[in-house]
Amino acid sequence: MSVDAEPILEASGLDWHFSLSNYPGYSLVRFFAGVARANGLAVVSTPIPDNPAHTDVIGKKTNRIAHNLRDASTWVHKEA
Secondary structure, X not given: OEEEOHHHHHHOOOOXXXXXXXXXXXXXXXXXXXXHHHOOXXXXXXXXXXXXXXXXEEOOOOHHHHHHHHHHOEEEEOOO
């Protein structure tokens, strides 16, 4: 799963608007990296040229893990 690490966004002077800038009409949630790690997933910073905050959450997302991530998430922006 591809995500943006919020601390890296903030250190770069960016916020969630940057994460959605190429995705009009999409919504955005946040969850702590520790939740992913507690579910056996690796969280690896993988910056790309146009996104220093790009991060991958690596590992099998079973239904149980997907539900755990969902339950630990909060809305940042919810498109109507």
